[in-house]
Amino acid sequence: REEAIPVDSWHKSVCRFCGSGCETRVGVRGGKVVKVEGLQEGWNRGRLCIKGLLNREILYVSDRAQYPMVRKNGQLVRVSWDEALDAAAAGFREAIAQGGPDAVAYYGSGQLFTQESYTANKLFKGGIGTNNVDGNPRLCMASAAFGYKSVFGADEPSGCYDDIEHATTFFVIGANMAECHPVVWERVRDRLRTAPQTRVIVVDPRRTPTARDATLHLQLRPGTDVALLNAMAHELLRTGLVDRTFIDNFVTFRKGAADAPPLTREDFQKFLEDYAPEKVADLCGLSSAEIREAARLWGISQAVTSFWTMGLNQQTHGVAANRMMMALHLLTGQIGRPGASPFSMTGQPNAGGGVRDTGSLAHALPAGRLVSKEKDRHEMEKLWGLPEGRISPNPGLSAVPLFEAMREGKVRAALVMATNPARSLPNADRYRVGMEKAFLVVCDSIFPTDTAQLADVFLPAAMWAEKEGVFSQSERRYHLVQKLVEPPGEARSDLEILVALGERLGHGELLKARTPEAVWDEWRRISAGSTYDFTGITYARLKELPGLVWPCPSEDHPGTCHRYVPGKDPLAKKEGRIDFYARPDGRAIVYLSEQGPFREALTGDYPMILTTGRRLEHWHTATLTGRIPQLQGVDMDYLEMHPGDAAVMGVNEGDLVQVTSARGSVRLQAKPSMRVRPGVVFALMHSMKHLVNAATSDHVDPISAQPEYKMAAVRVERVKEG
């Protein structure tokens, strides 16, 4: 029936859900989006998953935010834009008057366009003068960002999706790609069909749909990834399945920090003695034979592409685990050539380009610069036309400490854009108190959300096809999302909202770039000469091409699939590719990374591990997908538990169980399943009826400040009826 829908015009765009960034063709008729389908010439070869197909539906769900609102006598009531923006600015001014610039904060999202995140970052760091700029990417991939930067000197993966057709082994750790990045996984399956000798190693505490495709599935105990990866490194070195020439020429060994004294390969090997497979097998819940086999399969492979995401990142050893993943590639020379790439995936459509690359995080500045570096601050002050010393040298508050500071009354006002922290933060009830206490301005395209209900001022935002901007997905590919239709009611683009708020706060001059193209051109210029250089990605090219992958330093440059082609490629310079690691000595770092103790020990009161994740049909806190009629029957409210554990507790399928951690509890329907290990229970992050994050852990990685959603000590009890 859909085929018969008449379309007036077709336009190129990109899916607004996960970080795979599937390219789309959007049909418009009579001022409405009437059809969305996969773009045949896109990297996704015309494919979309169910969420991609529902990009049209989310524009027309019944809860689209349409009017600005201000809280009066405890109720949010409709007001004019002027009144709402005046109220927002007054709240911010009052907070700054009482507590200085650091009494305010911005909390953004990997769902905003690059121009929007860039402008928010500029307004708060350059205009208001606070580095309290963070966002939900802190919750999903901060450990990967810190891992890349500390190992290679620059953030973001080294390869691109074309590696899939060249890989002979896929190593997938902490990623359920068949459900969370399904179209990329379909490309992997294509590879398995055309090259059946290709191997897949999956490391995951759950037997996920991804694990069903595995040659070898290591069902490890949550939080033991560093021990496992060290054991694999031990085995690779012991068996000689490493690339000595590559190590000698392009690798350095350090402990702790990039500027620590260099160590030798022998030091590393000695360090790994405690991680021999037989020594860590019990800790990991695996056999030493399984670990050895994983190392062997990796070591004999011609080209290894590894994929990972939240399972590796969302733990208190997240940076160490990321560094070890990159270390396996470096020890074996599996980088900088077709099929050989360490490849972390992102969960949102623009967490990479929009937030990481623009430096819209509390410690960062645009294009890899850091708040803590004087030279970087001065460069940005110059580029933004600010007096020297304007940007604060103090890193701001990252997500969890930021909401804690709201609880404590230190952060008095915050702008939250395109995200739902009242439901998505770990230990969510604790931080909800902060949002209730502070002056909260919430900007979203859906109303109500859990966070919007706490707002003092609510600003309605346009959605993907109702505004223009750029998204950048996991392989560093920038796409233009065109404005095709008008937003509902009085909703405006987030860029317009930021500029209007900035003007009222006295920073209109700073925000001179006001159209999406003008902001993009400014940001392009700022990237020039950096490892992120994409000055060649003009609006005109974005309109014409199905995206471009940076680095792309000139307007005739085709984009770069492989970064870090170490020193051996004569075409590298000519093509603008980076032929050495972005570190001063041109060497990437293998860190000596300890497994470290668990932040949350299992006890008699809390003897089980709660881990959380996603399913194919829903996304994040289901703010969007939970409102789509076609998905109403898709269950989000269950707790997977091993049948043996369920039997001991006398729990049957569908029984109500209560999961309790030291922080809080949540009630879900029991679902006995062999998917999980004994002692581990699994809940979806999407549930709209129940707050799963009441129980999750807000311990954070000491380097990346990313919370440990993947491992909370809990007890599970059957709830007796009546």
Ligand code: SF4
């Ligand atoms: Fe959208 Fe991700 Fe599905 Fe592609 S895989 S259609 S980007 S949700």
